[in-house]
Amino acid sequence: MAGDRMSWARLLKWSLSYMGGARPSRDISEEERRWLAEAVERHMAEDVVGRLREIALLMRTPLxxxxxxxxxxxxxxxxxxxxxxxxxxxxxxxxxxxxxxxxxxxxxxxxxxxxxxxxxxxxxxxxxxxxxxxxxxxxxxxxxxxxxxxxxxxxxxxxxxxxxxxxxxxxxxxxxxxxxxxxxNGYAGLRDALSSESARFQRKALSLTHYLLSESHSDCSVFAQLGFPRLMMRLVSSDDSGVREAALGGLLELAKDTTLGNRSLLAEQDRLRRLLWGRIQSIRMMAPEDLDAAREERQLVDSLWITCYHEPSTLHREGLVVLPGEESFEQPPDVAGRFFEPLRRAPLQRAPPSPDERLDPGNGIMGGIMLLLGPAPGNSE
Missing domain, CATH: 1.25.10.10 (Leucine-rich Repeat Variant)
Incomplete structure (x- = not known):
């Protein structure tokens, strides 16, 4: 509908009739409804841009x-x-x-x-x-x-x-x-933020640190030289749960680095073990509602323990890492599972292998299970 077929005055009058509880004199067509929605949206956008210009003019005016x-x-x-x-x-x-x-x-x-x-x-x-x-x-x-x-x-x-x-x-x-x-020299600024007494400042600094570490593991050496592992270890004992979780996440990113991360933590491995053990003891003593709120911390502690010491933590053995009804930490969705399902079923559909087949490593089958080549998860080179 052309814009001149319904003036803004008529639009206002029509809208007010609805606001007063009265029915309009006629039903409007779908085309008119669409035009009305577009016109109102366009008018509001023009108003906002106009207001932006006014604000910009004020801000450009000398103080x-x-x-x-x-x-x-x-x-x-x-x-x-x-x-x-x-x-x-x-x-x-x-x-x-x-x-x-x-x-x-x-x-x-x-x-x-x-x-x-x-x-x-x-x-x-x-x-x-x-x-x-x-x-x-x-x-x-x-x-x-x-x-x-x-x-x-x-x-x-x-x-x-x-x-x-x-x-x-x-x-x-x-x-x-x-x-x-x-x-x-933003990394030095992050280090200073971690040394502050403000939990809010620490959380934001840890968040950015975690992002930078996850984006580029080549920067792990810089963070290690600047003393970030020591600072994050200190923050693992923070009274603020958000700071604790962010510090554990940062340490986990460092520990995942096979070229330097583990070595940077080994220098203070005993201290890290004591800190993690202290968190494990605190988690074990939590009330059920606190345990539920500490879900991410529980799973981060266990993941860091496994990465550094190559064995499950006590939390894992006691069933405190993933509580009933929870999903596993960092478990990605099985977006490709349906493509590999035929391969998973294939060994079950074939005839049982002969003794010679079971002993032959070249055929990719052992006991009816397909072997996938490549290093085991978690192994470092």
Missing amino acids: SVLEAQGITPEDIEDLLAELQVHVESIDIANDLHSVGGLVPVIRYLRNTNARIRAKAADVVTTVVQNNPTSQQLVMEASGFEPLVSNFTSDPDLTARIKALGALCSLIRNNKPGVAAFCLA
Whole structure:
């Protein structure tokens, strides 16, 4: 339906008739319903983009001018909070740069007010999260540098934590971002965050550390040289369950590395064994509801014990790793099982092998079981 066949005034009148409980004078067609939905969606999008332009104009205005007009730091915080809501849509987030709003947000990362710096980092986090286009735009607009600076040296702890959160979203699945983080000595910043007294800061730092280790095991040597194994061992005993789980996950990633990870842990193997044994004892004494909440910790402790000491932990033997009704830790879905099902059934459908067949290693059969070539799971080279 053409736009001039139903004016916005008629649309409003028709909508209000519904709001008042009255039925419309006639039933509208499916075409009219579709046009109405598209028109409302388009109008709302235009309103949001228009509001983005207004916010961008305000943010580009010099602070001295805003202050002369009675605009307070709290007003700017509110403006950034509103902006963060708008850019939760990926399309709107990508529009932020085109309307001139991205650069002012990045500029606010250097604001003298710590709360404004923190809120600007929140906006950046939302803009770049799972959004490669905006990740590139922020990198090109030099948004990486103030984030790293705030993360490593901001005097305000909240601003540091918020900057780290923005960096996590900015460099995830972003190879140029990861490379820039390494060159900016970001690993040293993560080490300092792990040494802080803030559980929230520690959790975010451990999350990024785990991601970097899982993405590139070649970096294990760097983390080991910077003392990350020792720091993560200390955090295994944290009072914060999230910190404990994240520290165990980081240690497990290091231990999985066959070139260095195990060796970096061997230097303090007795200490690690004592720490894990302490967690095992604590888990064994947990009430049922606490045991259920500690599911990930239980499974991480057992996985780390197996990786380092090549045997199941006491938790495994006592049935505390996977409780009844739970799935095994890191058990991938059997997406390929149906393709190999005929191969699994094949040995059962053939005639029993002769004694000579059972003794012949070259035929791939032993006792009616198909042998799959390759190293056993968990073996290191």
